[in-house]
Amino acid sequence: MRTSRFTATVLMLYGLLVIAFLYLPLFSVGLASISKARYLSFPIRRYAYGWYGEALASDTVQTLLVLSLKVAGIVTVLSMIIGFFGALAFARYSWRFRKAYQKLILLPIFFPQTVLGLALLMWFNTLGIVPSWKTAVVAHLVWIAPIATLVISIRAYSFDPALEEAARDMGASTWDTLREVTIPLLMPGVVSAGLFAFLLSWGNFPLSLFTTGADSTLPEWLYAKMVSGYSPLVPTVGILTVGSSVVLVALGLLVPWGLRRMRALAGRVPSEQAAQQIPQET
């Protein structure tokens, strides 16, 4: 059934309206970040970019930046590794407790993060571990590793088991099969999972709040400043963190597209078929 042009136009406008609604607060933060006044009030009378220079030069902001990057980087690498194996167990192999395992993985995603952060704080305390950025990595992983697993699972479901069996029949060991067949096939999923993991860790506040101890991440610092009175650095640093996420997503979308274009131009086979080339040595 064809929907009328009128319906399509109305739905498209509605979509744009929802997007405008989602981005309006960020627009306000952006405006606030270039207001010259120390105490913000709309309408903005004079614009200035000086707060950006000040934010970038600030030692505090640099320390926060390094710490947030460290946490997000480690969370990314670990979620990619845990998620890769987790997804194979989730989607590829049928084994005895698979259904229960699939459900266990979903629970942390549903769980209220503030409560999870507090529960982990009690847990670390009981184990005698002093909270620092390292415990924050653990806290982030409880929430992010399952999400990474789900992202990779979507890819793993479209996996043809015959490819692995073929490799095995040709004499490849479990490790060879993993390296030559499974990893290349799941790679696009692993990369998207890594992107998700980095961005979610980078922006996370509720889990960091209780688990970083004396350390502090960017979202934590922003929150502390927000509730303790306005500082002109809050919108500026906020926009800087949002901007870096946008750049990363743009890279994540453009790089695979560019690679595909280049491959198409070079007339080579797409990676899926390349991965089917089974190891030569028997």
Add this chain to the structure above:
Amino acid sequence: MQRDRQLGLFYALPLGGFLALAFLAPILLVAAFSTMPPKVFSLAHLPDFSAYYTVLTQGYWKSVVWSLGMALAATAILFVICWPLAYGMAKVLGRFSLVLTICVVMTLFVSENIRLFGWVLTLMKGGLIEGYLRHWTGAGFDGLLYNVPVIVFGLVYVYLPFMLFPLAQGIAMVPDDTRQAAFDLGATRWQVLREVELPLAMPGILVGSLLTFVLSAGAIAESKLLGGQAVIVIADEVETAFTYGQNWPLGAALAMVLIAIVGGIAIWGIGRADLDSMMARK
């Protein structure tokens, strides 16, 4: 087959083991602490369950009712707002729905703090809306923050993607032929919606509603940043008991109430979902 079983279990170990240690164990610890006498910091005491008595008699049920009520309102509003857009994304808009998806997913990577702070700047007295209105018309008002509706508004804003995507997924599962057949047999637009689209899209509706409800019920930042102290939500009570109150058993008992409600709903919903067929279709 035997190999599949072994590999499945083996690959599930990293994630499964990690979640057992860093997710299930802390929850068990919270459960144990909730039975301890007031204001102790270790489990070396005789359980007396007095914290639950405090929860029942000190009016904490109000926070539970507020949290659940606002979560219910947000879920209902989100369903109505998201249905037309999800319909458009699944059936009408074609390539434009990819643009919409990217724009909506992008917002998920921005810290909830920054987005809510953006709404504070937009809605406060002297904020984007009131400031420009006063500037252009001379008539100001008191700002739109610090009440219950604005908390629900914040929940609707933050959890929109969690309703939108499952709904679109659900509507995509409604075969066009079935709708066409209903129209051919003389059904009105309303009857098609009620008798064909809603029942067939039910898995998506369920997942979206469960996600938004569960996440909103455990939310805290909306009521803190937008709502001021208009109402205290249950997650806020948990945090206060742990931090300012220094009463871990009370915080643990309050957390157990929230975990029981949220976990009960989540386990019920997850138990009904067939993850293999839902995810493999993507």
